[in-house]
Amino acid sequence: MYLSAIGNLWPNGMAKNSGWGEKQDRRGYAEIIKENKTFENYYKEQNIIPIEEWEAFMSALKKPLPATFRITGFRGQAEQVLEFVKGNYINNLVTKTQDGDVIDKPYPLPWGHRVGAGEHDPALLLDVKSDHLVLDMCAAPGSKTAQIIEALHADESDKQPAKRLNSPCCMVVNHDARFFPKLFFDRPDGKKEQLMYDRILCDVPCSGDGTMRKNTMIWKQWAQTSAISLHNLQKQILHRGTELLAVGGKLVYSTCSFNPIENEAVVSSVLIASEGALQLADVSGLLPGLKRRSGLKSWKVINETPQEYAKPEDVPDKKKRRYIESMWPPSEEDAERINLHRCVRIVPHDQNSGGFFVAVLEKVKRLPNEKEPIVKTVTEIQRTEDNTVSADSTEVTVKDTDVIENAATSSVDEDIADTISTEDAVTSVTPTDDASTEGISEPPQKKVKTEKVTLILSKKTPLITLMVMGAVAGDKMLTRSFGGKKRNLYYTNKRVKQIILTNQQKLKVINSGIKTLCRSDAEGVDCSFRLSQEGIISIFPFMSDRKVLVEQSDVIKLMSTECPFDYTFSEKMQTQLKTFGQGSIVFVCDPEISDLSQASSKSLIIVGWKGKTSVRSYLDKNSRQHYLRMCGGDVSQSDALSEKQPLETISRDASGDGPEQDDRTAQEKFAGSANSEEKKKTNKNDETLKEADQGGLSTIKAEEGQVGASDPSEATPVETN
Ligand SMILES: C[S@@+](CC[C@H](N)C(=O)[O-])C[C@H]1O[C@@H](n2cnc3c(N)ncnc32)[C@H](O)[C@@H]1O
Known part of the structure; x- marks a missing residue:
């Protein structure tokens, strides 16, 4: 499950100072002049909205986009986080007025439960089911991919979390979407058959003028020629997508642009060429509550002067390669036949959102030149x-x-x-x-710069x-x-x-x-591998051993100290620790359970290491601070985690999962910070233990060549859009 809320979390003044949503603009909100007459004249000509709505449209475009946030994760945690946010924050807020603008309290988006901020709706219209094979052709940076993954995991609710791209059924590949290769799979009879996808998302590169509320530089940079430059690329990507789509499958074409040259023109040209193999789906009943405009049936092709080319023949020869026939609207008859009105355009003043365009295509038969599905033998492939x-x-x-x-x-x-x-x-x-x-x-044939393409495979x-x-x-x-x-x-x-x-x-x-x-080639440990925090939720249900049920105070100790000795923990935890030899271990904290068998996805599960006499967690500093706060611990009281401490003094292991495995450094730090009562306990007895423990912990060899990377999703369950 994921839940949404939308609202002006920041009063305007704060937004100005914080630069919230002003991604590309380093100069600050106040300096951007939100005027562009060329933009206005162009879209008035294109009739994207009735002229009487023009003022409302422009006025909405000039306001900053409300901050929206989406709570991801799996059902239990998402509900908990939402309840927490509502109870502790939203309920305490009051509706205010500033500079004549009403600042609403955050509120859930009206069009249903499984909805993100407006610009993510294309992924929802894909209607992904858990057994689908899905191709996301222009996936970078991946926010819609994350939603698709959540849909693939939707049936599993509490069992399998869908944490952004952290999924066993996702593969990220790097290809130019226009030439995405045909892939094959093994059939039970030993032959190889071409993979055809049940769902394809073509969220193509576009001029992005629907995002002006967020990317304010577009006010300055906008030019109608961007759409002209992008049209052919967009058409090629969509065309390749339709070739890879299975008969019976659905493809969503989307842009963050108002421009019909990037939208209806692309869709209608590919649809008409398909000779009935592709149809525009009627999505008027989907996402109830989402206000939308029908697709345009006519538009103009305008050059930079700006002058209209009424028909392709009007284009001067030297510009013929740039202004291609598919940019012009289809005949009225064709537009009617292909139901061009079924395209969806979202405009900002309808629901205080950004602007975007979506078309859902269904493949009802093979394309005109599409052959029978290819089946090859292994020898043929080789x-x-x-x-x-x-x-x-x-x-x-x-x-x-x-x-x-x-x-x-x-x-x-x-x-x-x-x-x-x-x-x-x-x-x-x-x-x-x-x-x-x-x-x-x-x-x-030359080298081209491309972005990531994500391939998500059925599970x-x-x-x-x-x-x-x-x-x-x-x-x-x-x-x-x-x-x-x-x-x-x-x-x-x-x-x-x-x-x-x-x-x-x-x-x-x-x-x-x-x-x-x-x-993890630790001496004296009969295991060449250790668990990773990143994968623990997947592997945890199958672990029969090496789990320790810990109390809140134990988590506080574990999070605030680098390598706490066993004896510093609760009796209950100490008793459990005694049963384990050195090696990977998992700490489970859940005030609602009394037995490890009751652990669920709501439980806090932390990967760690059991040394001879001490333990440690494999969490980075941010995650430890986060969990420490969650358990009511005081971050400022922990030398290891205090904001004052320079980052580099907390070394990390080479795999990126946690602190560096050289336990001596950590132990020295522990011994050196003698300002708390706990640390004063570091007596002679501890020294002996410490030496003994170093034999175990410090000999774990760091993995070679791995770049450290934290697991920020652990620490930040609430994602901002
Ligand atoms: C609109 S964005 C996609 C946003 C993405 N779907 C998301 O939700 O995060 C389009 C992306 O396509 C990438 N792109 C541009 N040309 C491409 C190509 N030929 N093949 C694949 N991706 C391309 C761009 O770099 C950009 O990241």
Whole structure:
């Protein structure tokens, strides 16, 4: 579940100072002059709204966009957070007036439960079900992808959280959407069949004038030629999307632009070319409460002077490549036949939102030039591929039988992600020969700059079964390292993994799955891996052991001290700790449960390490501060977490999951900060214990070459849009 609220959280004056929503504008809100006569004249000509509404339209555009926030996560936590925010903050606010403007209290968006801020509605109109195969063609930076992932996980509610992109059924790849390659999957009869997607989102690059309330620089930079430059790219992306869409599937085309050249013109040209294979869906009954305008049936093609080209023939020869035929409106008859009015335009003054455009396309039969679904044999596939490097299926043994129930031997294959450096990922895209060029211009043969494209794969085989079946890693774990020791094990979906392996010659995979186990060659510990905070919620339900039920005071101790000794915790926790040897451990805190078997997704679950005589958590400083506050602890009283302490003195481990594993540094810090009663207890006895413990904790080798990265989603369950 996710819930929404919208409201002017900041009075105008504060918004001005804070720069809230003024993303690209470093000069501050007050200095931007919200006037652009070219913009006004252009859209008056285009009739995007009746002229009598013009003032209301312009006046709404000039106001800052209300702050909206969406509570993500899984049902239990989302409800708790919403109740908390309402109870502790919203209920205490009063409606105020400032400079004549009424500042409302935050309120839930009126059009239903599962709705984010307006600009996210396209993802909702996709109607994603948990067994769908979904392709998000222009995914960066990923906010709609996050919503799609939530929809894929919707059935699992409390079992499987959908934390932004942290999902076993998501794969991020880097390709130019216009030439997104055909991918194949293995059929039970051993043949390979082309993947066709149930749902596709084409949230294409656009001029973005619907976001003027947020991106105020657009007031200054706006020009009608942006739409002219983008039209062909948008059309190519949409066209490629329709080729990859399964018959019976749905595709959402969306922009944050008011401009019909980027909207209705793109949609109508692709629809007409499809000769009835594509239809515009009637979405008037969806998202009740969302005020919308029908798609336009006619518009003008205007050049920069500004002069109208009434028909393609009016364009001077030297500009013919720029002004292409598909920019002009279809005949009245065609516009009627394809139901162009079913496109949706959202305007800011209807519900105090941004502006955007959405069209939902349904594929009812194959496209005119689309052949029967391709089925190839493995040999055929290999013949067509230049490179025949096959997946390395090195065996890796996960030795920690304590940690994961039924974990025995796991066969781990290679992900290709490590073959792509960050630079490569954004610069080198060679279109594959099977990206159809039907109806679109030739694919560029030179290197082109591209953004990420996200491929989300169905999770028909739920991740949950994989561990219970005794194959923790068997067919759903990936590692991204070639040769040598495997660093991290990523928990993924069986289909995602199969598709990566089947299509590794074509796919530039950036990311897939959830980091669940990290290498940790600690001396004296019979396990080559440790748990990762990032993947703990996925793996927790299958852990039979290594769990400790802790009290609130224990969490406070754990969060405020680097490596607290066992004896400093509650009796109950100490008793449990005594039963464990050194290694990965999980702390569970939940005031509502008395037994570990009652732990649920609402429980606080923290990954840590049990040394000989002390423990530690694998959380970064921000997360520890967050949990400390949540448990009523005082951050300012903790030397390890105090804001005053320079960041660099809190070292982190190389995997990014927590503090550096050199326990001595932390212990020295602990011993050195003698200003609290607790720390004065660091006596001779402790010194002996400390030395003993260092033998265990300090010998854990940090993972090689991993860049530290915190898990901010842990600490920030409320996301702002
Ligand atoms: C409107 S934004 C998408 C926003 C995204 N859907 C979200 O909700 O966060 C369009 C994105 O497409 C990217 N893009 C531009 N050209 C592209 C191409 N040829 N293929 C794929 N993505 C492209 C842009 O860089 C931009 O990040």
